[in-house]
Amino acid sequence: MTSTQAEHGRRSQQGQWMEKVKVSIASSRAIRGGNYVQLATVDETGQPHCRTIVFRGFVALPSGGLALKMITDARSDKVSQIQHNRSCEMVWWFSQTSEQYRIAGHLELVAADSTSPWAVAARSEQWNALSDTAKQQFFWSKPGMYDPLVASSVANEGGHGLPPATFLLVLLQPSIVKYLRLSDNATLHEAFLPDGTWERRSSIQY
Amino acid sequence: MTSTQAEHGRRSQQGQWMEKVKVSIASSRAIRGGNYVQLATVDETGQPHCRTIVFRGFVALPSGGLALKMITDARSDKVSQIQHNRSCEMVWWFSQTSEQYRIAGHLELVAADSTSPWAVAARSEQWNALSDTAKQQFFWSKPGMYDPLVASSVANEGGHGLPPATFLLVLLQPSIVKYLRLSDNATLHEAFLPDGTWERRSSIQY
Numbered sequence: 107m108t109s110t111q112a113e114h115g116r117r118s119q120q121g122q123w124m125e126k127v128k129v130s131i132a133s134s135r136a137i138r139g140g141n142y143v144q145l146a147t148v149d150e151t152g153q154p155h156c157r158t159i160v161f162r163g164f165v166a167l168p169s170g171g172l173a174l175k176m177i178t179d180a181r182s183d184k185v186s187q188i189q190h191n192r193s194c195e196m197v198w199w200f201s202q203t204s205e206q207y208r209i210a211g212h213l214e215l216v217a218a219d220s221t222s223p224w225a226v227a228a229r230s231e232q233w234n235a236l237s238d239t240a241k242q243q244f245f246w247s248k249p250g251m252y253d254p255l256v257a258s259s260v261a262n263e264g265g266h267g268l269p270p271a272t273f274l275l276v277l278l279q280p281s282i283v284k285y286l287r288l289s290d291n292a293t294l295h296e297a298f299l300p301d302g303t304w305e306r307r308s309s310i311q312y
Numbered sequence: 313m314t315s316t317q318a319e320h321g322r323r324s325q326q327g328q329w330m331e332k333v334k335v336s337i338a339s340s341r342a343i344r345g346g347n348y349v350q351l352a353t354v355d356e357t358g359q360p361h362c363r364t365i366v367f368r369g370f371v372a373l374p375s376g377g378l379a380l381k382m383i384t385d386a387r388s389d390k391v392s393q394i395q396h397n398r399s400c401e402m403v404w405w406f407s408q409t410s411e412q413y414r415i416a417g418h419l420e421l422v423a424a425d426s427t428s429p430w431a432v433a434a435r436s437e438q439w440n441a442l443s444d445t446a447k448q449q450f451f452w453s454k455p456g457m458y459d460p461l462v463a464s465s466v467a468n469e470g471g472h473g474l475p476p477a478t479f480l481l482v483l484l485q486p487s488i489v490k491y492l493r494l495s496d497n498a499t500l501h502e503a504f505l506p507d508g509t510w511e512r513r514s515s516i517q518y
Contacts, residue, residue, distance in 0.1 A: 146352035
């Protein structure tokens with residue numbers, strides 16, 4: 107077994123990790139929880155926090171960059187953490203292929219008071235893509251605590267109203283991606299540069 | 313469907329989450345990666361970091377508390393992060409039962425220079441429990457980068473020597489545990505008190 111070290115410093119418009127992750131996603135599409143990721147943030151006192159969250163897809167930003175989409179309840183603890191410190195690292199573990207992506211970057215919260223037409227549309231579109239069951243959670247009197255009283259109202263309404271103020275779209279713009287394939291220890295490390303390109307820091311394949 | 317709110321403030325020697333997690337572990341024992349967790353830490357600049365790591369079991373501390381065991385390479389980025397800030401949050405997602413445990417606490421690194429007899433023994437025991445393949449990684453010239461040269465030496469040695477200086481036992485002493493069962497939104501929130509007991513902050517069952 108020999109190792110090959112790929113060229114460092116090579117730049118591309120789209121990181122090589124994107125090609126990889128598309129394959130990983132396809133290989134896990136049928137797996138329940140295959141789109142569950144862990145998102146780490148820091149609170150006002152500098153303590154780390156981490157929770158499982160659903161990855162909702164990629165979206166091209168008006169700036170030309172790329173973001174990963176998630177959603178959250180405005181009353182969730184993570185919201186105040188993000189408002190204080192936008193830095194995050196997301197971990198995506200693909201159990202089918204023993205691959206890990208660590209995606210560090212900055213988070214942006216798209217709330218009801220957003221004035222960017224693009225963001226307003228993106229938030230609305232994400233809301234409309236939710237199931238009625240998922241929508242109901244945003245009407246609970248406390249986030250994360252089931253409220254039987256709201257169940258029927260959302261169903262009756264058909265769920266096609268405007269998103270409530272509790273519904274936030276969360277955008278993660280990645281700046282550093284570290285990839286590891288456990289089966290053979292292949293790795294890839296890429297960084298997003300201010301000029302909008304991805305630079306390969308290292309890539310080891312066996 | 314009605315909700316029941318369990319008593320707050322009830323204290324116990326062992327948190328109720330321990331009873332729960334034992335059941336969760338048993339239900340996932342046969343699942344590949346069922347003992348993979350995500351561990352979030354903070355670096356010197358206050359940025360969050362998160363990675364997948366293997367849970368190696370529970371251990372009773374000489375102090376009477378309980379710790380979760382992991383291992384790491386002394387050259388890993390997470391080590392300098394932990395040396396700077398011992399705070400962490402571990403996420404354990406059980407895909408079979410749609411349960412999440414968020415375990416916040418403090419990390420302790422047990423290195424080769426540890427002088428506590430208990431810690432020396434615990435580190436040695438953990439090393440001896442590793443497979444030869446797992447042991448080899450700690451002899452690689454760079455952590456995380458496969459080195460074919462070390463493969464045979466560890467195998468020849470039988471892997472029963474003293475743990476190398478690169479091998480660290482990582483102990484997580486939990487202080488706050490938050491449990492969520494996604495199937496019915498049942499929750500539990502417990503905190504470890506200075507007197508060594510666990511206090512229930514909230515528990516919602518449906």
